[in-house]
Amino acid sequence: MATTEESLELEKVRMGAFEFTPKLGFREYWYPGLEAKRVGKKKPVHVEMLGEDLVFFRDKDGKIAALSDWCPHRGARLSLGVSEFPGTITCPYHGYTFDGKGQCVAGIIDSPESPIIPYLHSRSYPTEERYGIVFVWMGKTDPVPLDEDMPEEFSDSTLTGRRYMRTKMWETNWTEPMAQGIDFHEFYLHRQLNFWRLFHWRLPFFRPRLAYTGGVKIVEDGENYVNCKITEPQYGTAYHPGAGGAWPKHTWWRKLAPIAKIKAYRGKPWVTYDHNIQLPSIIRTTLGASVHMRWQVPITEDESRVWTFTFVRKPKTIFGDIYQRIWYYLWRKWDIIVFTNELEDLVVFKKDRLNLDTPHMLGPMDVGLAYFRRRLARRARDYQRLGAPGEPEARTTSNVN
Numbered sequence: 001m002a003t004t005e006e007s008l009e010l011e012k013v014r015m016g017a018f019e020f021t022p023k024l025g026f027r028e029y030w031y032p033g034l035e036a037k038r039v040g041k042k043k044p045v046h047v048e049m050l051g052e053d054l055v056f057f058r059d060k061d062g063k064i065a066a067l068s069d070w071c072p073h074r075g076a077r078l079s080l081g082v083s084e085f086p087g088t089i090t091c092p093y094h095g096y097t098f099d100g101k102g103q104c105v106a107g108i109i110d111s112p113e114s115p116i117i118p119y120l121h122s123r124s125y126p127t128e129e130r131y132g133i134v135f136v137w138m139g140k141t142d143p144v145p146l147d148e149d150m151p152e153e154f155s156d157s158t159l160t161g162r163r164y165m166r167t168k169m170w171e172t173n174w175t176e177p178m179a180q181g182i183d184f185h186e187f188y189l190h191r192q193l194n195f196w197r198l199f200h201w202r203l204p205f206f207r208p209r210l211a212y213t214g215g216v217k218i219v220e221d222g223e224n225y226v227n228c229k230i231t232e233p234q235y236g237t238a239y240h241p242g243a244g245g246a247w248p249k250h251t252w253w254r255k256l257a258p259i260a261k262i263k264a265y266r267g268k269p270w271v272t273y274d275h276n277i278q279l280p281s282i283i284r285t286t287l288g289a290s291v292h293m294r295w296q297v298p299i300t301e302d303e304s305r306v307w308t309f310t311f312v313r314k315p316k317t318i319f320g321d322i323y324q325r326i327w328y329y330l331w332r333k334w335d336i337i338v339f340t341n342e343l344e345d346l347v348v349f350k351k352d353r354l355n356l357d358t359p360h361m362l363g364p365m366d367v368g369l370a371y372f373r374r375r376l377a378r379r380a381r382d383y384q385r386l387g388a389p390g391e392p393e394a395r396t397t398s399n400v401n
């Protein structure tokens with residue numbers, strides 16, 4: 001458990017983004033790869049993740065297999081091939097054919113007896129399918145049971161699980177949307193009146209506007225997560241002598257704040273954290289009676305595949321179910337995921353708009369972030385198992401020996 005002293009000691013730290021967090025992500029973890037329904041019987045599917053190109057197809061048992069996309073023969077993309085024989089993939093170039101373990105099983109235009117066949121092997125990656133999502137293990141060491149890396153919300157049968165899910169490529173290094181989970185930027189970046197928020201009392205339109213946070217503190221930490229909160233939130237407006245002015249400026253809708261007191265949310269929140277991040281690359285925020293969770297999967301150094309899950313209580317009646325789907329698909333998805341995250345957040349930090357290569361001067365607002373970069377990162381399984389973050393494989397993984 002981090003003490004306040006430890007938190008304070010982290011203030012005013014000059015620190016780069018990648019001292020302990022690898023640019024292409026920690027590798028000794030399961031990551032979501034793609035939705036299982038995308039993988040049919042004939043056409044393989046290409047997915048780039050953690051700096052490597054993978055190809056997904058169904059093996060002879062119908063299980064989804066993942067191999068390095070680069071053919072061990074002469075480096076063509078297996079994902080451009082087809083499945084000539086059930087449960088295998090045939091390279092589009094010279095027709096060498098591989099099974100779900102990556103072993104060459106035929107050299108179509110070479111010969112049925114080709115001596116090279118036993119020596120051609122493409123690296124295969126362990127996969128597991130859960131909730132219609134294919135998870136991939138790209139670590140060097142043996143995989144842990146998938147449940148160890150699955151966010152606990154999925155196994156809670158009272159919640160909606162993967163029902164409200166959105167997957168999108170974001171043009172940013174994975175660490176930035178991760179840092180967002182605990183940097184409390186929302187009080188400035190998302191300060192503006194958002195049209196959609198006019199329609200729902202839980203959102204800031206009816207809330208007292210925060211003047212300042214008083215910094216951030218760590219309220220709980222565990223082996224693979226940290227929970228943060230703002231320290232001493234002040235409402236109304238505050239005078240900043242250095243700038244010679246007050247912020248926020250008075251606007252008429254802030255006068256509606258007392259309404260929030262009458263209609264304040266009284267339901268019992270079922271989560272005990274406010275802002276949370278979890279290794280390898282998960283963030284959670286509570287919004288009203290829901291949890292907004294994102295799982296960032298590094299693609300390249302400048303791109304991440306972001307899986308956003310919205311967890312709410314399962315509805316009890318058919319009407320509740322209909323209402324909840326309308327709530328999500330017509331309002332929540334647009335208000336939070338599209339407008340707030342993909343338009344307001346992303347435009348600030350996407351590639352070339354944020355410099356992650358110079359050291360950052362971290363202060364009281366960044367206690368959680370400093371903790372992630374310096375301490376939580378070093379508790380990653382990569383450090384425990386390998387002593388250092390894992391590296392992507394070379395572009396071809398031919399095992400000719």
Ligand code: FES
Binds near residue numbers: 075
């Ligand atoms: S490059 Fe794949 S078969 Fe030759």
Ligand SMILES: [Fe+2]
Binds near residue numbers: 340345
């Ligand atoms: Fe944000």
